[in-house]
Amino acid sequence: MYSENLKKIRNKLGLSVAKLADRLEMSASTLTAYERKERTPSWNLFTQLYKTLNINLNWFCTGEGEMFNAPKYEDVQDEFEKKVEEILKKKGVI
Numbered sequence: 001m002y003s004e005n006l007k008k009i010r011n012k013l014g015l016s017v018a019k020l021a022d023r024l025e026m027s028a029s030t031l032t033a034y035e036r037k038e039r040t041p042s043w044n045l046f047t048q049l050y051k052t053l054n055i056n057l058n059w060f061c062t063g064e065g066e067m068f069n070a071p072k073y074e075d076v077q078d079e080f081e082k083k084v085e086e087i088l089k090k091k092g093v094i
């Protein structure tokens with residue numbers, strides 16, 4: 001399942017093997033080996049998928065749930081508040 005899910009991630013992000021490998025801080029040949037099931041996923045792969053791409057590791061391993069983790073409110077709070085304020089201004093509420 002992990003090999004297919006790596007391909008899904010790459011396709012969803014519109015990245016080549018080389019570009020995704022670069023973002024995950026590994027060689028393109030290592031990523032290709034994962035995609036071909038020639039290599040077992042390492043802790044480094046899991047860590048990079050989570051930290052760098054916000055991949056839901058439960059989805060990555062099982063295919064269940066969403067591909068990406070929902071952002072924590074603290075991480076998007078400022079942007080969220082600005083958007084709400086813009087909407088309220090447009091509607092004449094504030």
